Amino acid sequence: xxxxxxxxxxxxxxxxxxxxxxxxxxxxxxxxxxxxxxxxxxxxxxxxxxxxxxxxxxxxxxxxxxxxxxxxxxxxxxxxxxxxxxxxxxxxxxxxxxxxxxxxxxxxxxxxxxxxxxxxxxxxxxxxxxxxxxxxxxxxxxxxxxxxxxxxxxxxxxxxxxxxxxxxxxxxxxxxxxxxxxxxxxxxxxxxxxxxxxxxxxxxxxxxxxxxxxxxxxxxxxxxxxxxxxxxxxxxxxxxxxxxxxxxxxxxxxxxxxxxxxxxxxxxxxxxxxxxxxxxxxxxxxxxxxxxxxxxxxxxxxxxxxx
Amino acid sequence: xxxxxxxxxxxxxxxxxxxxxxxxxxxxxxxxxxxxxxxxxxxxxxxxxxxxxxxxxxxxxxxxxxxxxxxxxxxxxxxxxxxxxxxxxxxxxxxxxxxxxxxxxxxxxxxxxxxxxxxxxxxxxxxxxxxxxxxxxxxxxxxxxxxxxxxxxxxxxxxxxxxxxxxxxxxxxxxxxxxxxxxxxxxxxxxxxxxxxxxxxxxxxxxxxxxxxxxxxxxxxxxxxxxxxxxxxxxxxxxxxxxxxxxxxxxxxxxxxxxxxxxxxxxxxxxxxxxxxxxxxxxxxxxxxxxxxxxxxxxxxxxxxxxxxxxxxxxxxxxxxxxxxxxxxxxxxxxxxxxxxxxxxxxxxxxxxxxxxxxxxxxxxxxxxxxxxxxxxxxxxxxxxxxxxxxxxxxxxxxxxxxxxx
Numbered sequence: 001x002x003x004x005x006x007x008x009x010x011x012x013x014x015x016x017x018x019x020x021x022x023x024x025x026x027x028x029x030x031x032x033x034x035x036x037x038x039x040x041x042x043x044x045x046x047x048x049x050x051x052x053x054x055x056x057x058x059x060x061x062x063x064x065x066x067x068x069x070x071x072x073x074x075x076x077x078x079x080x081x082x083x084x085x086x087x088x089x090x091x092x093x094x095x096x097x098x099x100x101x102x103x104x105x106x107x108x109x110x111x112x113x114x115x116x117x118x119x120x121x122x123x124x125x126x127x128x129x130x131x132x133x134x135x136x137x138x139x140x141x142x143x144x145x146x147x148x149x150x151x152x153x154x155x156x157x158x159x160x161x162x163x164x165x166x167x168x169x170x171x172x173x174x175x176x177x178x179x180x181x182x183x184x185x186x187x188x189x190x191x192x193x194x195x196x197x198x199x200x201x202x203x204x205x206x207x208x209x210x211x212x213x214x215x216x217x218x219x220x221x222x223x224x225x226x227x228x229x230x231x232x233x234x235x236x237x238x239x240x241x242x243x244x245x246x247x248x249x250x251x252x253x254x255x256x257x258x259x260x261x262x263x264x265x266x267x268x269x270x271x272x273x274x275x276x277x278x279x280x281x282x283x284x285x286x287x288x289x290x291x292x293x294x295x296x297x298x299x300x301x302x303x304x305x306x307x
Numbered sequence: 308x309x310x311x312x313x314x315x316x317x318x319x320x321x322x323x324x325x326x327x328x329x330x331x332x333x334x335x336x337x338x339x340x341x342x343x344x345x346x347x348x349x350x351x352x353x354x355x356x357x358x359x360x361x362x363x364x365x366x367x368x369x370x371x372x373x374x375x376x377x378x379x380x381x382x383x384x385x386x387x388x389x390x391x392x393x394x395x396x397x398x399x400x401x402x403x404x405x406x407x408x409x410x411x412x413x414x415x416x417x418x419x420x421x422x423x424x425x426x427x428x429x430x431x432x433x434x435x436x437x438x439x440x441x442x443x444x445x446x447x448x449x450x451x452x453x454x455x456x457x458x459x460x461x462x463x464x465x466x467x468x469x470x471x472x473x474x475x476x477x478x479x480x481x482x483x484x485x486x487x488x489x490x491x492x493x494x495x496x497x498x499x500x501x502x503x504x505x506x507x508x509x510x511x512x513x514x515x516x517x518x519x520x521x522x523x524x525x526x527x528x529x530x531x532x533x534x535x536x537x538x539x540x541x542x543x544x545x546x547x548x549x550x551x552x553x554x555x556x557x558x559x560x561x562x563x564x565x566x567x568x569x570x571x572x573x574x575x576x577x578x579x580x581x582x583x584x585x586x587x588x589x590x591x592x593x594x595x596x597x598x599x600x601x602x603x604x605x606x607x608x609x610x611x612x613x614x615x616x617x618x619x620x621x622x623x624x625x626x627x628x629x630x631x632x633x634x635x636x637x638x639x640x641x642x643x644x645x646x647x648x649x650x651x652x653x654x655x656x657x658x659x660x661x662x663x664x665x666x667x668x669x670x671x672x673x674x675x676x677x678x679x680x681x682x683x684x685x686x687x688x689x690x691x692x693x694x695x696x697x698x699x700x701x702x703x704x705x706x707x708x709x710x711x712x713x
Contacts (some may be wrong), residue, residue, distance in 0.1 A: 004389075057522050057693065079522030086515030093323055107526035149520065245357045 006069060006158055008033045008188045009054065013196070015212075016049050023049050025212030027063070033204075036189040038199040038220075041209035042298040047192045048085055050209070051161055055082065067157060078107035080184075081155030082143035085162045085192070087146055091135040095121065095145055098134055099152070106153045108226060113152070120148040124174065136305075151178055158182050160297045161192045176202075197293040206290070215297055220290065227293040232258040232269065233284045242275035245269055254281070312525050316533025319539070320508075323539050334548050339550040367435070368410040369425075370397045371443075375416050381446035387437060398424050410440040473663075479575030484661050486576050490584035491657040495623070496549065497542035498595055502542075502620055505599035506612045508534045509692055510688025514608070518692075527689045535596045582672045585662050591653025595623070595683055598650075601688035622650040624656065637664035646673060649680050 007030035016024040024046040041047045052058045054065045056072045065071065072080075090098050096117055103113025119128045124144045126137075131213060134142060143166070151158065158179070163170045179189055193199060194239045199206060199220070206223055208216040216223045232246060234256045240248060246269060249258035260269070266285065273280055324330050370391035371383060380390065388410075397409040401424045408426070417475040421444065425436040449458045459465055459629065471478045485549040509531070512518045521530060559626040626633060627646045634641050637659050644704035645655040646669065659665035665673075 052519070055519075057519060057524050072523075074522065074524055074526045074529075080523055084516075084519035084521045086516045086519065090323075090517060091515055092327075097319075097323065101315070102321045102520070102524070103342070104319075105521070106314055116640060 006024065007031055008068060009190065010056065010064065010066040010069075011050070012064040012067055015305065016046065016053055017061045021214060024209075025053075025213065027209065028244055029207045029214055029217055031190055032185055033188055034181055035204040036191065036202050038203035038206035039190060039192045039209070040052040040196075040199065040206055040294065044297065045209045046210055048161055049191075051084075051159060051192060054298040075232075077297060078153055080149045081145065081153055081187075083150040083160045084162055085094075085165065089134045089142060089145060089149070091132060092265075093134055095126065095131040095137070096138055099145065102149045103152050105165075105297055108153055110200070116147065116152060120152075120170065121145075124148070139166075140168050140171055141268070143167055144174065147171070147175060147178060151182065154185065155263065157180075158174040158187050158189045159192075160189065163191060163193065164195055164198070194294075197268045198266065200290050208240060208293075209270075210221050210297055216293075221287070223290070223293065224287040227288055227296060230260045230285045230287060232256075232260060232266075233282075233286065234258065235271075235283075236273070236278050237281070238276070238278035240278060241272065243269070243272055260285075273294075313529050313533050313536075316525065316530060317537045320534060320537035321540050324537070331540075334545050335337060337549050338552045346457065359414050367439075369410060369412040369436075369439070370400070371412065371440075372397065372488040373412040374414040375412050377416065377447055377451065378412055378443060379450050380445045381473065382443055382450065385665060388443075391398060394397075397551070398459060402580060402708065403425060408436045408439075408565040409626050410436075410443070412444065413442075416444060433590065439448075479573075479577070482573045483575040483580075483663070486574055487580040487584040487657070488661040490588040491654065493543075493546060494588050494591055494653060494657060496546045496624060497539065497592060499546050501542045501621075502599055502615070503617060505534075505538055505596050505662070506606075507618050509539065509600055509603045510606065512610060513604075524695070527545055527683070529694050531569065531597070531600055531689050533693060534600065535593065539592060579667070580660050580663070583667075583674070584657060586674045587677065588668070589654055590674050591657075594653070594677050594684060595619075595680030597684040597688045601684060601691050604688055604691040619650065623654050626651050626655040630658065633658050634662050634664075637662075647676065651678060654679060 009031035011030070012028045012240075014024055014027040015022070026265075027050060028044075037048070039047050048062070049058065052065065053060045054072060057073070067076065080250035090101075093101075096114065099120075100110060100113045103116060103148075104110060108116065118127065118130060121130050124147075125146060128140055129137060129141065134145065137145065160175075160179070163175055165297070167175060176198070179191075183189060183202075189202075191203065203220060205219050206216070207214050208223070216226050218226070231249070235254060236256065237254055238258060240251070245265075246258040246260050248256055249259050256268075270280060270283055319347065329392060369386075369388045371378065371388055372394045391409065394409070394411050397406070397411075400406050401409050402490045404426060411422040411424070413421060421440055423436045423440050425433060427433060428435075448453075452458050452461065460642070465493060469480060471480055505602050512521060512530075599616070602615050602619075603612050606615065629641055629645065632639055633645075636642065642655065642659075643653040645664075646659065652673050656665055656670065
């Protein structure tokens with residue numbers, strides 16, 4: 001197997017202890033090349049710790065954490081775009097100097113780093129601010145610079161830890177556009193986020209981290225199936241029969257919601273209802289949202305914590 | 308070993324510091340202040356000398372009484388003075404403004420003070436009375452000796468040249484001490500000037516939340532090493548800036564500044580002490596810098612770091628309090644203790660190296676100790692930085708950091 005054959009990110013049996021405190025117990029997942037991957041979990045569940053261990057900032061207590069088939073080294077930083085949760089820039093330096101410095105650290109020559117930075121700054125309407133000190137920019141403008149530093153050198157892997165945290169709506173849109181561009185350009189994106197609508201919109205697969213292990217792992221559809229699968233929304237008249245194929249979760253006058261436990265066969269359920277004398281006025285199915293799953297998984301955890 | 312991106316870090320750190328207006332304002336403040344002081348001293352000395360000279364020959368009316376018999380009336384006459392017979396009356400005449408001054412020479416002017424009474428002409432102009440009184444006695448004494456050579460000998464203003472020998476060879480004396488002492492000066496200047504900057508250097512990454520982005524492109528050892536190297540370069544630049552007015556003052560105003568006449572061509576650059584001095588300087592700098600960087604790595608803010616900085620700085624000044632023992636009795640317990648205690652070793656060893664009392668064995672031990680500890684502390688600093696710098700708001704627990712080493 002060549003380095004390019006396997007998953008881009010491979011994490012297996014990762015464990016992280018801080019003294020007596022075990023933050024991540026036994027975590028395994030892979031991220032395939034070119035996919036956008038959601039890394040989900042409640043606050044303090046160990047997501048950032050996992051990212052830091054993956055990037056060699058922390059030393060893992062146990063387990064394998066590989067990028068491109070080997071542990072990450074700073075020398076590989078040129079192919080990485082990392083937007084950490086705790087982020088900032090050298091405030092007293094000029095925008096272009098900061099961007100050039102990071103470009104140089106990522107392996108670009110000075111002229112290339114300057115050229116890339118100027119092009120990016122023009123694109124985000126900061127071309128005239130290149131010589132200003134970073135702390136003279138508004139926080140929104142600083143966020144744009146931060147994003148530029150993150151995606152310099154067209155990274156093969158983009159790791160975004162809570163990417164929209166603190167971003168204003170304009171920059172959030174810019175970020176989403178950039179993620180989309182990077183996806184199209186073939187980058188692999190790892191997103192750590194609480195924004196479930198972003199995950200549903202952007203991510204191909206996700207892992208939910210809970211109590212230091214993967215609570216759920218797979219495509220969004222697979223995870224939805226794992227947590228409640230499909231919900232039937234039914235408008236009807238008559239009396240709903242009992243069935244092994246569904247469970248009524250909400251019953252109102254002429255309206256019901258039914259959780260379908262197995263892979264749903266809509267025709268079978270409709271036939272069953274009709275044969276029981278139910279007049280079906282409308283029949284629709286929806287998947288449970290990731291947000292509902294999140295609340296279901298971590299809400300229980302929070303409830304326990306609050307007890 | 309080639310460090311990935313070390314050059315990038317060094318050039319970034321050096322250029323961004325040297326291109327800051329604030330840096331040059333702070334740096335040039337000292338030489339400008341020195342230049343101003345030198346200017347003031349020069350002009351003050353010039354005016355003082357000319358004033359003293361002119362005061363010697365000031366024309367004013369005065370009387371004198373002489374119990375010693377050393378005063379030559381002819382000398383007094385050339386200055387326009389007259390002899391008085393009653394000192395009490397002469398003083399009364401001064402008070403009444405009849406004469407400007409009266410000098411009362413005692414029986415033994417070497418043991419008893421010569422009393423000078425005069426009309427007040429302001430604090431600076433009043434000096435002329437004592438100047439003239441002294442001039443009269445000095446000239447009278449010279450006349451009494453009657454031989455210029457004897458006078459010079461008596462005054463002790465004749466030149467003496469010393470030649471000493473060490474291991475059968477002529478030693479350089481002070482000319483051999485000065486060059487290696489330069490390393491001590493460099494050490495002090497660099498550490499004192501940059502200690503704060505060293506402790507703050509990694510705090511900047513921490514306070515600006517840049518650390519994680521840096522650590523994914525740069526090995527922390529490279530970052531710390533880059534900071535240390537760049538600080539050393541910046542320190543040398545600052546030192547050069549500070550040295551300029553001193554060198555200028557020496558070259559152009561040496562006499563006015565009462566600076567010693569050093570014939571630099573006689574300076575002796577012995578290879579042994581120079582190499583040892585350079586190694587102790589680099590070793591000591593490494594140990595101090597890495598220690599300061601480590602402090603910066605675990606402290607959440609500059610203020611917290613500053614509190615720990617002060618005691619460390621005291622350690623490099625402690626050996627200076629015992630400089631007389633360091634020079635006269637280098638094998639005493641105190642000097643030996645300071646020679647080998649890591650944070651006083653550099654200063655003590657540099658002093659002893661300059662004065663020639665540091666044996667090669669002692670030098671080797673100190674150098675090995677400084678470099679060895681420097682590397683160990685560098686590793687600790689890197690580890691603290693790796694964990695401490697992403698502990699953004701809390702002081703880092705050393706126990707927690709080293710517990711991660713599993």
